[in-house]
Amino acid sequence: MKIDYSIEAPAIEGRLSIAQIEALIAKPLDSKPDKKFLLALSVSGSALALGAICVLMTFYFGIGLWGNNQPVGWGFDIVNFVFWVGIGHAGTLISAILFLLRQKWRTGIARFAEAMTIFAVMTAGLFPALHTGRPWLDGYLLPYPNQHGLWVNFTSPLLWDVFAVSTYFTVSLVFWYVGLIPDFASLRDRTTSKLKKTIYSIFSLGWRHSHRNWQHYEKAYMLLAGFATPLVLSVHTIVSFDFAVSIMPGWHATIFPPYFVAGAIFSGFAMVVTVLIFVRKIFDLEHIITVNHLEKMNKVILATGMMVGYAYAMEFFIAWYSGNPIEQFVFINRAFGPYYWAYWIMVSCNVLFPQLFWVRKFRRNIPLMFVVSIFVNIGMWFERFVITVTSLHRDFLPSSWGYYTPTLYDIGILIGSFGLFFTLVILFTKALPVVSIAEIKAVADGAQPTHHEEGGSH
Amino acid sequence: MEKKLFGVTALFNTPDEIIKAAKGVRESGYVKYDVFTPYPIHGMDDAMKLKPSKLGYLTLGFGLTGTFIALFSMWFTMAMDYPMIIGGKPFFALPAFIPVTFELTVLLATLATVIGMLTFFFYFPNNSHPLHDTTFMKAVSHDRYGVCIESIDPKFDITKAKTALSGLGGYDIQEIYYPEKSDIRLFDPKFIVFLIVVAAVTSGAIYFALNKLVYMQPFTWMQHQQKLSAQAETKFFADKFSMRPKVEGTVARGYIPYEFKGLAAPTTEIVNPTFPSEKNLALGKKKFLTFCSPCHGNYGDGDSRLRGQFPNPPSLHSAKVRGWNDGNLYHVLVNGQNVMPSYESQILPEERWAIVNYIRVLQKAKNATLEDIQAVRKEGK
Numbered sequence: 133m134k135i136d137y138s139i140e141a142p143a144i145e146g147r148l149s150i151a152q153i154e155a156l157i158a159k160p161l162d163s164k165p166d167k168k169f170l171l172a173l174s175v176s177g178s179a180l181a182l183g184a185i186c187v188l189m190t191f192y193f194g195i196g197l198w199g200n201n202q203p204v205g206w207g208f209d210i211v212n213f214v215f216w217v218g219i220g221h222a223g224t225l226i227s228a229i230l231f232l233l234r235q236k237w238r239t240g241i242a243r244f245a246e247a248m249t250i251f252a253v254m255t256a257g258l259f260p261a262l263h264t265g266r267p268w269l270d271g272y273l274l275p276y277p278n279q280h281g282l283w284v285n286f287t288s289p290l291l292w293d294v295f296a297v298s299t300y301f302t303v304s305l306v307f308w309y310v311g312l313i314p315d316f317a318s319l320r321d322r323t324t325s326k327l328k329k330t331i332y333s334i335f336s337l338g339w340r341h342s343h344r345n346w347q348h349y350e351k352a353y354m355l356l357a358g359f360a361t362p363l364v365l366s367v368h369t370i371v372s373f374d375f376a377v378s379i380m381p382g383w384h385a386t387i388f389p390p391y392f393v394a395g396a397i398f399s400g401f402a403m404v405v406t407v408l409i410f411v412r413k414i415f416d417l418e419h420i421i422t423v424n425h426l427e428k429m430n431k432v433i434l435a436t437g438m439m440v441g442y443a444y445a446m447e448f449f450i451a452w453y454s455g456n457p458i459e460q461f462v463f464i465n466r467a468f469g470p471y472y473w474a475y476w477i478m479v480s481c482n483v484l485f486p487q488l489f490w491v492r493k494f495r496r497n498i499p500l501m502f503v504v505s506i507f508v509n510i511g512m513w514f515e516r517f518v519i520t521v522t523s524l525h526r527d528f529l530p531s532s533w534g535y536y537t538p539t540l541y542d543i544g545i546l547i548g549s550f551g552l553f554f555t556l557v558i559l560f561t562k563a564l565p566v567v568s569i570a571e572i573k574a575v576a577d578g579a580q581p582t583h584h585e586e587g588g589s590h
Numbered sequence: 591m592e593k594k595l596f597g598v599t600a601l602f603n604t605p606d607e608i609i610k611a612a613k614g615v616r617e618s619g620y621v622k623y624d625v626f627t628p629y630p631i632h633g634m635d636d637a638m639k640l641k642p643s644k645l646g647y648l649t650l651g652f653g654l655t656g657t658f659i660a661l662f663s664m665w666f667t668m669a670m671d672y673p674m675i676i677g678g679k680p681f682f683a684l685p686a687f688i689p690v691t692f693e694l695t696v697l698l699a700t701l702a703t704v705i706g707m708l709t710f711f712f713y714f715p716n717n718s719h720p721l722h723d724t725t726f727m728k729a730v731s732h733d734r735y736g737v738c739i740e741s742i743d744p745k746f747d748i749t750k751a752k753t754a755l756s757g758l759g760g761y762d763i764q765e766i767y768y769p770e771k772s773d774i775r776l777f778d779p780k781f782i783v784f785l786i787v788v789a790a791v792t793s794g795a796i797y798f799a800l801n802k803l804v805y806m807q808p809f810t811w812m813q814h815q816q817k818l819s820a821q822a823e824t825k826f827f828a829d830k831f832s833m834r835p836k837v838e839g840t841v842a843r844g845y846i847p848y849e850f851k852g853l854a855a856p857t858t859e860i861v862n863p864t865f866p867s868e869k870n871l872a873l874g875k876k877k878f879l880t881f882c883s884p885c886h887g888n889y890g891d892g893d894s895r896l897r898g899q900f901p902n903p904p905s906l907h908s909a910k911v912r913g914w915n916d917g918n919l920y921h922v923l924v925n926g927q928n929v930m931p932s933y934e935s936q937i938l939p940e941e942r943w944a945i946v947n948y949i950r951v952l953q954k955a956k957n958a959t960l961e962d963i964q965a966v967r968k969e970g971k
Contacts, residue, residue, distance in 0.1 A: 150733040283667035287676050287686035299693040303700045321731035338716035341730050343625040343634050348711045351643040352703050359696045574629035581605040
């Protein structure tokens with residue numbers, strides 16, 4: 133197999149006409165849900181229901197049902213939060229950063245990745261809310277004039293998180309919706325069902341594909357991409373501050389912000405690959421989400437995986453170089469202490485397996501990339517586990533060392549979080565176009581003027 | 591009713607054609623026209639000679655507003671309204687305020703850009719535009735490109751516009767009319783019923799939320815806790831009191847035991863150790879009104895507010911009481927007298943003397959002579 137990487141691979145394969153593209157993308161919306169869809173939905177729905185039961189039990193009995201306690205005050209709740217926020221980052225990277233970098237191949241996957249961002253951030257947001265113990269009092273997290281005369285502490289990273297995650301969610305949602313408006317209009321003019329037409333009309337806001345609108349629209353899209361880019365970097369930076377601003381050995385590290393951002397993109401891309409492999413197959417989108425696109429994502433996974441590996445090494449180096457015995461102990465304990473298994477799962481999944489992607493054949497091999505992407509997801513979950521739990525379980529005072537074991541409720545909520553995420557993803561595939569119709573039309577063959585006949589007037 | 595013309599439309603098949611058509615329409619002098627394409631076409635801004643979008647100014651303005659709001663509110667809450675030292679940082683800890691400032695800037699800028707674009711630039715939502723539901727709209731929504739010359743254009747003339755469009759290669763040339771307006775009746779019974787239902791549901795929900803829900807577990811805002819509250823009964827102690835009596839043989843802070851306890855009168859004269867300063871008298875007044883006035887009346891006249899539910903106490907302005915020294919008054923207060931209970935456990939010594947001083951003031955005021963009044967007047971000047 134020979135591939136010439138010096139020419140840009142076409143964004144769409146198979147010379148589809150614009151009408152064909154639209155029909156292909158709109159097909160899942162026009163057809164009734166089939167057995168496979170319902171089966172998938174029932175699996176994810178059961179996981180969601182399990183999580184919901186565990187959450188309701190937690191509401192009723194309190195977070196004493198969970199495994200975290202002194203000295204490990206942050207357990208699965210925080211691990212899951214960081215994991216899911218990280219998953220979200222790939223979507224913004226694809227939709228905003230690659231947009232600014234004028235990467236045409238992003239068009240096929242951007243909508244889906246953005247949707248995953250939104251669902252992942254929704255899932256992530258549950259955990260800090262639950263972690264407060266009395267989620268119905270979470271309004272206290274916001275600064276509002278109250279009868280206590282108190283304000284929130286604006287110098288605390290945990291509060292920065294409140295602002296960062298909620299802003300990230302709002303901006304992602306708005307960005308996603310803006311991208312959907314022209315598609316809603318196309319669907320509105322396409323559907324024959326009266327109910328669907330009303331719904332699409334409402335959401336299309338009356339979009340008319342007018343070029344006088346397109347002009348502002350493109351500008352707005354640019355501006356939003358410009359904002360989403362620093363925003364996505366800020367979010368995981370701030371999440372890493374939750375750890376780095378403390379004085380815990382193992383957390384108090386200046387490498388955390390870039391390390392967390394790289395890890396977030398790494399895990400997010402892996403999740404996107406995992407899901408897209410199915411989506412392109414089930415919805416016959418192989419011409420739009422091509423193997424070339426998957427290969428490009430695998431390259432990103434390889435690159436970010438090595439950044440993460442570098443960070444693991446650098447943490448050890450700094451522990452040694454700092455000459456701080458407590459810091460050194462924490463890292464040796466990480467790799468060879470009671471949680472050694474978690475550490476080595478993390479290293480092998482995140483650093484070793486992605487190395488397979490150096491080989492072109494493996495990068496383009498769908499079953500293999502599926503396996504690697506699953507490993508990366510597991511590895512990245514364990515990374516957060518290792519950071520959170522191993523740093524806490526043995527700190528300065530040996531008399532208060534302990535070993536953290538999650539309870540069944542912790543595990544139930546973790547499963548439930550996957551249930552929530554995948555239920556939303558599955559519903560999304562049937563409710564909205566999984567690929568941006570307008571954007572993909574714009575990159576189809578012959579979709580843009582040739583500019584020859586006018587004698588170079590542009 | 592006569593139909594009103596909105597404009598004339600034509601369709602084109604390729605992006606090259608639509609660019610050419612847009613140019614052609616503009617060059618024939620039309621200004622109120624628009625081009626419709628299923629996706630943005632490169633080079634169209636130039637073909638239509640559109641001015642660059644001004645949306646960025648909105649973004650900038652609101653972004654800076656976000657920055658300002660964030661910094662101002664953090665300065666107000668952390669440095670002005672409730673300053674607290676946290677982690678040894680200054681009250682206005684700028685580096686620690688950067689994350690929130692950044693987030694708020696981005697949030698406001700984004701929302702302003704999108705909401706501003708949709709409302710001020712597009713006048714959305716607008717689902718009743720004449721172009722909606724036309725075959726023209728269906729085509730440009732799908733895979734065709736279209737031009738519409740609107741009737742409000744100063745140069746507009748229906749036949750000329752049509753020939754111009756067909757001359758540029760357009761096909762399926764159509765006249766688009768405004769839809770007939772269906773008049774909205776405000777007093778439609780259905781609408782009224784709808785309003786009533788909405789009102790009933792919202793008020794019911796608010797009533798439920800504020801009067802019932804907040805008193806239900808777990809929304810009771812930590813009201814029910816596993817601790818003993820002061821006035822409540824408890825099964826934990828044999829006497830069922832949550833408030834505990836003093837442990838035998840201990841002395842509470844500030845409450846030095848009274849040496850003439852239980853005697854009819856102090857055996858040696860107790861000297862008033864305080865000076866009736868303004869502050870002291872203010873304290874005395876406050877404590878007198880709290881502890882003594884329910885029985886003795888606000889001015890010590892013995893006009894109890896208890897209205898006979900309790901033996902009426904005597905006036906504090908009797909010759910007897912006026913003749914007492916401060917020590918005697920103090921003694922009654924601390925020791926009680928017949929049915930009057932002791933206030934030893936409730937009032938601190940300092941406050942007791944302040945009450946005594948205040949009673950002296952009341953007595954003086956009720957029995958003032960002309961000279962006293964003149965003296966006060968003089969001082970007042």
